[in-house]
Amino acid sequence: MNGGHDRTPGAASPMFTLCSSQKMCSWVLSCCLALQHLAVQASLLCIFHFLLLPTLPKELPHAQATSELLARSLFACGISTVLQTTLGSRLPLIQIPSFEYLVPAMVLSSHLSLSASTDRNGTAAASTCPTSHCTVAGSWAASLREVSGAVLTSGLIELLMGVSGVCGWAMQRCGPMVLAPSLSIIGLSAYKEAAFFCSTNWGIALLLMLLTVTFSQHLRSCRLPFCTWPHAQEGSAEPPVPTLRTFSVLLPFAGVCIVCAILSHFHISWESLDLAMAQLSWVNSTFQAPWVRIPYAGEWGWPLLTPRALAVGIAMAISCSMNSVGCYVLCGRLLQAPRLPPHACNRGLCMEGLGSLLAGLLGSPGGTASSIANACATGLTQAGTRISVQVSALVCVVLGMSPRLAGFLTHIPLAVHGGVLCVTYAVAVGTGISYFQYADIDSGRNIFIVGFAMFMALLVPRWFSTALTHLATGWVPLDLLFLSLLMVPVFLTGFLSFFLENTVSGTLEERGLLSKLAPWKARAGDCHPCGERGEANQAYGLPTGLRRLLPSSCKAFPCCFLCPGNEEEEDNSCATEEEIAAPGEGTHLLPKPSSGELQPVMRTSETEMPAWHTVA
Numbered sequence: 001m002n003g004g005h006d007r008t009p010g011a012a013s014p015m016f017t018l019c020s021s022q023k024m025c026s027w028v029l030s031c032c033l034a035l036q037h038l039a040v041q042a043s044l045l046c047i048f049h050f051l052l053l054p055t056l057p058k059e060l061p062h063a064q065a066t067s068e069l070l071a072r073s074l075f076a077c078g079i080s081t082v083l084q085t086t087l088g089s090r091l092p093l094i095q096i097p098s099f100e101y102l103v104p105a106m107v108l109s110s111h112l113s114l115s116a117s118t119d120r121n122g123t124a125a126a127s128t129c130p131t132s133h134c135t136v137a138g139s140w141a142a143s144l145r146e147v148s149g150a151v152l153t154s155g156l157i158e159l160l161m162g163v164s165g166v167c168g169w170a171m172q173r174c175g176p177m178v179l180a181p182s183l184s185i186i187g188l189s190a191y192k193e194a195a196f197f198c199s200t201n202w203g204i205a206l207l208l209m210l211l212t213v214t215f216s217q218h219l220r221s222c223r224l225p226f227c228t229w230p231h232a233q234e235g236s237a238e239p240p241v242p243t244l245r246t247f248s249v250l251l252p253f254a255g256v257c258i259v260c261a262i263l264s265h266f267h268i269s270w271e272s273l274d275l276a277m278a279q280l281s282w283v284n285s286t287f288q289a290p291w292v293r294i295p296y297a298g299e300w301g302w303p304l305l306t307p308r309a310l311a312v313g314i315a316m317a318i319s320c321s322m323n324s325v326g327c328y329v330l331c332g333r334l335l336q337a338p339r340l341p342p343h344a345c346n347r348g349l350c351m352e353g354l355g356s357l358l359a360g361l362l363g364s365p366g367g368t369a370s371s372i373a374n375a376c377a378t379g380l381t382q383a384g385t386r387i388s389v390q391v392s393a394l395v396c397v398v399l400g401m402s403p404r405l406a407g408f409l410t411h412i413p414l415a416v417h418g419g420v421l422c423v424t425y426a427v428a429v430g431t432g433i434s435y436f437q438y439a440d441i442d443s444g445r446n447i448f449i450v451g452f453a454m455f456m457a458l459l460v461p462r463w464f465s466t467a468l469t470h471l472a473t474g475w476v477p478l479d480l481l482f483l484s485l486l487m488v489p490v491f492l493t494g495f496l497s498f499f500l501e502n503t504v505s506g507t508l509e510e511r512g513l514l515s516k517l518a519p520w521k522a523r524a525g526d527c528h529p530c531g532e533r534g535e536a537n538q539a540y541g542l543p544t545g546l547r548r549l550l551p552s553s554c555k556a557f558p559c560c561f562l563c564p565g566n567e568e569e570e571d572n573s574c575a576t577e578e579e580i581a582a583p584g585e586g587t588h589l590l591p592k593p594s595s596g597e598l599q600p601v602m603r604t605s606e607t608e609m610p611a612w613h614t615v616a
Contacts, residue, residue: 162348
């Protein structure tokens, strides 16, 4: 999974390998990796809308409404991804409406559907879209605008949390006893959705999983000889790309979709009848969508900021910020990067908040958050490249301006969605478990914290999903706030583990805060003149040109939480101008060499983000 478990000690395994801009191969490779990211992102977007839209009031919308919603989400996610990789955390992270948005949105939409069904006077359907371009009407439109109001609220709160530095402050206080159960439960939280979509056809889902495991694990060293590029400055040729491992998600995804298309062409029944009929209505709703329509704010009416929407928006912001911090840690762990500094974490949350603001203004029912599945796919394929993520973001923006093209994504078989969830979220579970090595897991204190936090995170949402009427405080917005938080496993795990870790007495060795193996500790024998802090500042710092344009006032309150501190600047000052302003600003990230193989020696100036090293 990590691509480094069988490396020889001391072997370099750089995350950011600068590729030569003179070689077309690197651009072709980046475009193929962008297509791989787009496949995973499209699957998650379809899952989000497929699960959310049926919970809205049963009044049927216009036939093209669902494809336009998908297009608007793609448009917002594309812009948010560009902001994240350029001005935010700078990690190669795709932005999507995550499950932490889905659960609160479903809580709110289910409550709105119940209110609409019990309204005998028709007042719930009286609120219609005020514009002539609107394609939805009645209670469906009003409910959608209220969900968009919750998304808008969550974006504002996330933006405030990032500017105020709350995100970075919390991340600094998350040791292995918080990260391990949180990352593990992030992966386990998708098991119900994975089982639901796999049940369409377990054969198709298992075929995708089998191919992915075979390509990424058993055939990970297989290379194709037609793609090589000279080594920078030395003229020697690097080994060809390990093709099967690098595209171990894209190739099975495309192959299984082709198999499903062939079966459908010959009228061979292979899908579950109930889910197939649901997908058929979902697909047919895209045929009447226009080819070109540029989304703009307020086209479907402005978001409704009701007390219910504000309460659910607060729950969205809290749970999504916790998910995003976990995704930052997960992505850095999988790509062997230095630990994310607080200012980069704060900037990342700010960019996600801006993306959610845009999504809410466009009328999307989901905001933007860092994609766990795409980060796990990056770790599975060991191909982390910032330029491929940015190319994928530009493609999302183009698809977002064409509802008809975006509608073609709904033709992806449901079983493929389930297989994608299984192979990606499983990596998050394993990554979380790997953090236990830094703490004393034999300690009774740690055993209780991990077991109690994870068990309650699975138990409480299960109970509330079958007994929703048991939560009644007397004020509906407060009920929705508590219910939205208590049904998100990530929030429960993070809150319980953080609370118990900081209240139950324990030694620093028990907590893993003194472990020499911890990835956030300084590496023994590190030859970098600036140390890990300088490496992190180079890797996560803003582009050089932008840093020069920023005024000195950006380091004053409240923007001081978005800039590196004085100590980081001093560490970074020992780096030369050529090291800081490396070619491409680290946007070109090629796959790392496969595990256990000889690798060319990389100088510090040739790697923007060196790998984590572990010492015995």
